[in-house]
Amino acid sequence: MPLSAEQLDEFADAVISLAHRIDPRGRELPGVRRLTSGEIMVLHEIATDPGSTATTVARRIGLQRSNVSATLHRLESEELVRRVPARTGDRGIGFELTPIAHGELDQVRRHRSQRLQTAPADILQAAVAHAHTLSRLARAVSALPTS
Structure with missing residues (x-):
């Protein structure tokens, strides 16, 4: 049975609300x-x-290539990514994280984890049980052509 636009809107609103609540943007995280x-x-x-x-x-991730290229250039200038040969099957220049970036992503992940742990355990366990499905959904949605 197809989902209604209202059901999909409610789901999208919930995902966006959760993302904003755990997003470290604008917060000072140590290091x-x-x-x-x-x-x-x-x-x-x-x-x-x-x-x-x-x-x-x-x-x-469903962004314009030019925006991602500009972001990668900025991240490279901040020594968070470095150029490497593209992975097998791709043409062009690939990127990998520097040790600095690995450390910063670990901090972001810790922050997100701490924010999520403020929810009641039963709600958190029910939601985490669907993490794999949500990741698959994110990949499927981003694979669609953008208008």
Whole structure:
């Protein structure tokens, strides 16, 4: 049975609300630069798949390649990513995280974890049980062509 637009809107609102509540943007985290949510998404994609190109990252997170390229240039100038050969099957330049970026992403993850742990355990356990499905949904949505 297809979901209604209202059901999908409610779901999207819940996901966005959760993301905003755990997002460290605008907060001072010890040892972490003020990263934008876009920079965090790019760093996460590079951490997940080192050697990814700007084109691959853009496709996965649903942003314009030019925006991802500009973000990668900024992250490279801040010594958070470095250029490496593209992973097998890709053309162009790939990127990987530097040790500095790994440390900063660890701090962001700790912050997010601490924020989530403020929820009641039963709600958190029920939501975490669906983490894999939500990750698959995120990949499926970002794979769609943008208008």
